Amino acid sequence: KVIAAEKKPEKNRVIFSCECINQKNEIVIEGQAEVIAPTKKIRRPKTVLPQIALRRSHSLFADYIVRAKKIGALRAAVIQPIHPKIIEAIDIAHAAGLIDPILIGQKERIHHAAHEAKIDINQYELIDVDHTHGAISKSILMAREDEAGIIIRGGATREELLRAMQKHEKGLLMENAMSYAAVLDVPTYAKALIITDTYINAEPILEVKRDxxxxxxxxxxxxxxxxxxxxxxxGADTINYSMRSTVDAAALCKMAERGQIHGGILDGPLTFDNVISIEVAKSKGIVSPVIGDADILVMPNVETGAIVVKQLEYLAESRNAGLVLGARVPVLMSHINDVNLSTVSCALAILNVDYIKRKYHEGNV
Structure with missing residues (x-):
């Protein structure tokens, strides 16, 4: 507390008695401050202060990379790496010990991209293919023959790669439908958030939503x-027969009760605000084990999922990685904007491959 203890008008001085008390009501600082009092009112223009936001000092992705390095690198079939940023991204992931790249595409264009990126690619295996379609076919064939443990989209278009992946006899289809999971480090959320599906299944039916x-x-x-x-x-927290996603959500929760979906705690239908904010959910009388603490958000369709991910990236400053799930091998589909996030996606792929191997092939999980 500060108290004006004495005035000295002849010198325009004011003596303030100052005292600081802690939470135990103990005096930790005390003393006097002599201040020169102004003889006339001082006006200063209002200063616009910068906005300050408190954020975590660490990335939620760091642990994934550490764990993936201990498991070991995957052979990565990289499709048409004909842009400098793609070359840079795979070189960083290789240096981190996460992938052993196999560059598949037009040799001259790949070397040109490497020259622009100022990266020596002579250490990497390079398969010369005339066009993107051939590079896609070769990468999928390598995955099917266990010569590659991960596919990186590189310079191929998403649509072209997806069409090839979804071929029944020559693609990457397995027992479950394929889906894309984005993993977000959102500064305002306490833990990593998985959002799915944001790439593959445009309007999934209930069976596909189960997968x-x-x-x-x-x-x-x-x-x-x-x-x-x-x-x-x-779009609603109650079942509305005119809104198919609410009916599907209720059905998925019942499927989990019956063992058709296993390993997770499900609830729905829920709107986005009720999932993220406990206060909002409580104000609506919604009680659920997932509100304010969700690990996974299952979207009603790809369009909604893609919009939510981009909103969080550009309005909430989230950092996003991700990969295709349910395929013969993980596939990195997203456009490379941040080369370091591509490294995170490679780490996620390693962790997922290792888990599936232990759970479904060795039975050790």
């Missing part, structure tokens, strides 16, 4: 979440 959900649960367990909490999102 999307199960893929995400297995993936979350691969990241170390023993019982992931899964929020099935919709």
């Amino acid at each position: 999307i959900t199960q893929n995400a649960i297995d993936f979350a367990q691969a990241l170390g979440i023993e019982w992931p909490k899964v929020a099935i999102l919709s």
Whole structure:
């Protein structure tokens, strides 16, 4: 507390008695401050102060990279790496000990991209292919023959790669439908958040949503979440027969009760605000084990998922990695904006491959 103890008008001085008390009501600082009092009122222009936001001092992704390095690198089939940023991204991931790249595409264009990136690619295997379609076919064939443990989209278009991946006899299809899981480090959320599906299944039917959900649960367990909490999102919190996503959400929760989906704690339908904010959910009388603590958000369709991910990236400053789940090998599909996030995606792929191998092939999980 500060108290004006004495005035000295002849010298325009004011003596203030100052005292600081801690939470135990103990005096920790005390003393006097002599201040020169102004003889006339001082006015200064209002200063616009910068906005300050408190953020975590660490990345939630760092642990994934550490764990992946201990497991070991995957052979990566990189499709048409004909842009400098793609070359840079795979070189960083290789230096981190996460991938052994196989560059597949037009040799001259790949070397030109490497020259622009100022990176020596002579250490990497390079398969010269005339066009993108051939590079895609070769990468998928290598994955099918266990010569590659991961595919990186590189310079191919998403649509072209997806068409090839979804071919029944020559693609990457397995028992479950494929889906894409984005993993977000959102500064305003306490833990990593998995959002699915944001790339592949445009308007999934209930059977496909079951696969999307199960893929995400297995993936979350691969990241170390023993019982992931899964929020099935919709535009309403109650079942509305004119809104199919609410009916599907309720059905998915019942499927989990009956063992058709396993390993997670599901609830839905839920709206985005009720999932993220405990206060909002309580104000609406919604009680759920996933509100304010969800690990996975299952979106009603790709369009919604893609919009939510981009909103969080550009409005909430999230950092996003991710990969295709449910395929014969993980596939990195997203456009490379941040080369370091591509490294994170490679780490996620390693963790997922290791988990699936231990769970489904060795039975050790």
